[in-house]
Amino acid sequence: MNTSDTGAARPPDSNSSSLAPEVRLKLIASIVCLAIPLAILFAPLGLENQTQVAFAITAFMILAWMTHVIDYAVAGLIGCVLFWMSGVVAPEVAFSGYSRTITWFVLAALLLGAIGTKSGLPQRIGGFIVTRVGLSYSGILLGLIITDFLLTFVVPTGVGRVVIMATIALGIIKLFDVEKGSNVARGIFLIITYTATIFDKMIIAGAASITARGAIIQYGDVEVGWGLWFIAFLPCDLLTILAAWKITQWLFPPEVKSIAGKEEALREQFRIKGGWTPESRRAAFIILGTVVVWVTDIFHGIDPALVAVTAAIVAMLPYVGVLTINDVRKIDLMPFFFVGAALSMSAVLRETGGLEVLISTVLAGTEPWFANEITAVPLLYWGAFVYHLLLASEISMLASSLPVLMEFAKANELDPLWIGLVWTFAAGGKLFVYQTAVLVVGYSYGYFRHTDLIKLGAAITVVEFFNVIVTTMFWWPLIGLS
Numbered sequence: 480m481n482t483s484d485t486g487a488a489r490p491p492d493s494n495s496s497s498l499a500p501e502v503r504l505k506l507i508a509s510i511v512c513l514a515i516p517l518a519i520l521f522a523p524l525g526l527e528n529q530t531q532v533a534f535a536i537t538a539f540m541i542l543a544w545m546t547h548v549i550d551y552a553v554a555g556l557i558g559c560v561l562f563w564m565s566g567v568v569a570p571e572v573a574f575s576g577y578s579r580t581i582t583w584f585v586l587a588a589l590l591l592g593a594i595g596t597k598s599g600l601p602q603r604i605g606g607f608i609v610t611r612v613g614l615s616y617s618g619i620l621l622g623l624i625i626t627d628f629l630l631t632f633v634v635p636t637g638v639g640r641v642v643i644m645a646t647i648a649l650g651i652i653k654l655f656d657v658e659k660g661s662n663v664a665r666g667i668f669l670i671i672t673y674t675a676t677i678f679d680k681m682i683i684a685g686a687a688s689i690t691a692r693g694a695i696i697q698y699g700d701v702e703v704g705w706g707l708w709f710i711a712f713l714p715c716d717l718l719t720i721l722a723a724w725k726i727t728q729w730l731f732p733p734e735v736k737s738i739a740g741k742e743e744a745l746r747e748q749f750r751i752k753g754g755w756t757p758e759s760r761r762a763a764f765i766i767l768g769t770v771v772v773w774v775t776d777i778f779h780g781i782d783p784a785l786v787a788v789t790a791a792i793v794a795m796l797p798y799v800g801v802l803t804i805n806d807v808r809k810i811d812l813m814p815f816f817f818v819g820a821a822l823s824m825s826a827v828l829r830e831t832g833g834l835e836v837l838i839s840t841v842l843a844g845t846e847p848w849f850a851n852e853i854t855a856v857p858l859l860y861w862g863a864f865v866y867h868l869l870l871a872s873e874i875s876m877l878a879s880s881l882p883v884l885m886e887f888a889k890a891n892e893l894d895p896l897w898i899g900l901v902w903t904f905a906a907g908g909k910l911f912v913y914q915t916a917v918l919v920v921g922y923s924y925g926y927f928r929h930t931d932l933i934k935l936g937a938a939i940t941v942v943e944f945f946n947v948i949v950t951t952m953f954w955w956p957l958i959g960l961s
Contacts, residue, residue: 508546512539526836529567533831536561537824537879544875547913551872552813555820562827572830576822580784581693585686586815587787591769592639593806594794598762599751600633601643606749609647614742616663616733619651620670621724627674628720632770635684635787637675637917644671645924650748652926654738665927666731669935672921674723676873677907677939681712681719683773683783686814687873687915691881691903693822698829698885699895706777707958711900714954715946722942730934762801765790814874821878829882838887846891849898852951852961856901860944863905873906873915897951897960904947908940 520535536558543554562573576582595601608629609622623644630640648667657663679685683692683705695703738745769790773783794801828834848854863880870876881899888895910933912918918932955961 505548508548512542512546512548515542527832530831530833530836532565532567533562533827533833536565537828537833540824541870541875541879544872545870550813551875552816552820555817559820559823568827568830572826574823575826576819579693579822580782581689582815582819582822583788584689584784585818586812587784587791588635588685588689589810589814590791590794590802590807591766591787592634592636593810594762594801595634595766596639596643597759597801598766599759600763600766601630602749602751604629604633605647606746610746610749614739614745615737616735617728620666620727623648623667623671624674624720624723627671628678628716631678631682631684633766637679637685638920640675641672641917641920644675647748654741654744655735657735659926661734662731663733663735665931666727668921668924668926669931670723670727672918673935673939676909676915676917677719678716680904680907681716683708686818687877687906688903690818690821690874691877691899694825694878694881695885695896695899698882699888699899701896703896704776704780705773705783706775709774710958711955711960712904714950715904718946719943722946723939726935726938726942730938758801761799762794765794765801818874818878821875825878825882834883834886837883838890841883842887849891849893856948856951859898859901860905860947863902864908864940867906867909867914877903877906901947901951908936908943910936
């Protein structure tokens, strides 16, 4: 606030007042989100009218997702309505993403996350592992990473796992008796957050991998089950656990190396009052049954989306009562609407011929680079990494890019599944908080800084690049992916 020489306060001058930086940036972003689509709409591009209109609306959706001027789901729904209002496609195409099993898989995953939490399995799994790996900083770090990995099966949502793991981490940090900004605190919180967003690309557990699988099936015309996805990335899982453990110790060496003598206090962190209740037993049975059916889908072929939706419905049935209507009301349904809108956008581009235009312009001349994995893996991995920097949400990044890649693969007689898996895996590498809600939630606890995330993210991203090279060259040919 401005003051006069005598110290008296005066109201801000409305003609010369400056907007706060964040308000100014949001205003600029809003103008960009409108100006560029309008420029595309009226530019002499020589395209069919419906294709050009579809591109303009798609540009608005992607720019809104990049800048986050409004919520991702809201931006997506606005785009769907504009597709409908403009008449470029029929309403059943404009909202076709909501009729896809993959969108309902996302909703079921959110419900399964709530079921998993009520079962008490996350705390029991964490307690079983962490209390058995030793009392050193190194051992506890390894225990937390393994716990994070195993919880991916039980709580198929990254945000849910971060919240659960944060509760565990806070208690452990307290036992180390260190400050909030210590290496111990930063290392623990960073790794539980970062691995939560990596593992759900290598397991179909979370909106990103669920969206990717749907795009591969719909646009690549190839089937990929839960079991095949898990087997394909199993070496990556194991190497990631080891690499994340070593990198965290290297970047954040502990001030206190052990909590020896506090064994009972550590066990107390995981103790569940009241033991197993009838409700928690039913919840655990539903979760474990769901995982078993997912893992064995190689033999029975039941769609994992159908399994997840069925499990969620069973949990809400009378006399089961694991999920109540109040539990459902507490779940954030925005990812459901976001994924449906993103898939609808892809369907509209396909219907209007937009995908063909994108392939012929964006990917023209790259065919030789996809001839073998030596050149294809770097192109896909670092291409996805850069694209993810621009398009913050990994869901929108995968939903907007995979349809183009799948059509490109089919047109050039490439394996859509191979390309889709590498591209999806590359979405796990991140440097900035804005790139996924999982990092946002972990960062909100205040235990690590942006610079900490950049250091860890850069190291893990490079390691994961060599990880995927080894996996694609030596493991995938053994399971028929080449």
